[in-house]
Amino acid sequence: MTIAAPRTASGTTNTHDPCDDDCGIRDVLDRLGDRWSVLVVVELTKGTRRFHELHRAIPGISQRMLTLTTRRLMRDGMVQRTVYPTIPPQTDYRLTTMGRSFSAAIASLADWSRQHKSAIASSREQWDADRPARNDL
Amino acid sequence: MTIAAPRTASGTTNTHDPCDDDCGIRDVLDRLGDRWSVLVVVELTKGTRRFHELHRAIPGISQRMLTLTTRRLMRDGMVQRTVYPTIPPQTDYRLTTMGRSFSAAIASLADWSRQHKSAIASSREQWDADRPARNDL
DNA sequence: CTGAATCCCCACGGATACTG
């Protein structure tokens, strides 16, 4: 997502530091935000994967985005890359200790998601049925 | 984010259904993905809030995005809105039961985020220091 | 005070072609 720092420096003088609420969460949210990071992490939870293995395991991801996603996860210290200078080349991706810790954190969220999937879906249906004409959100 | 369903129907016949991994998580990820949903939910965890209270509590959010975010959260059944037809008008936002459940789920993620904030930051510094010329990711 | 409507920028990300 690449959230630029709050630009206007909050004109209304806030009594409590907003950083108490969101600061720090941003770092994680920026990873969850893009389309692929979580999927890559989940796939790597199953074990070490090569580039094309990740590519096959994650339907729809382009080579470009797989490269960008792994790079960003490496930068955040979630993923470790090992290159074997063979011919043809081989590179292994695996979760770091922090990466596994992160995957555990999102696993609970995934559980919640599965448990409430139908409830969310029905809530949306209800909403959409009640206002068919509106094209907001 | 509005993730379109996996388009190519996985040309390479995958042995295991990719939907086992991501399906269902998407619904939640689409909420976490945007810049503001989580912040709004976290703020509402503290209690019922009026529109301008949310606006002040969440630095940087525009009126437009606050409206869109609350609407989407309402559609997902996370937030309930109460309008008092006074003059000037007053509207209260509060979490539903599912909304509170959701906030509990992301609370653990927020904890993880705070605990690893410095580790992530230092990892990024390390990365950026090692390759100053690269402008990827 | 609580929005709705409009304009518009730009970052995310897909498609494609090229390289070691």
Place this chain on the structure above:
DNA sequence: CAGTATCCGTGGGGATTCAG
């Protein structure tokens, strides 16, 4: 195999204005 480079469409979201 494992990327890199380039072009380009789409939509998320900021700024601003109008309305009840």
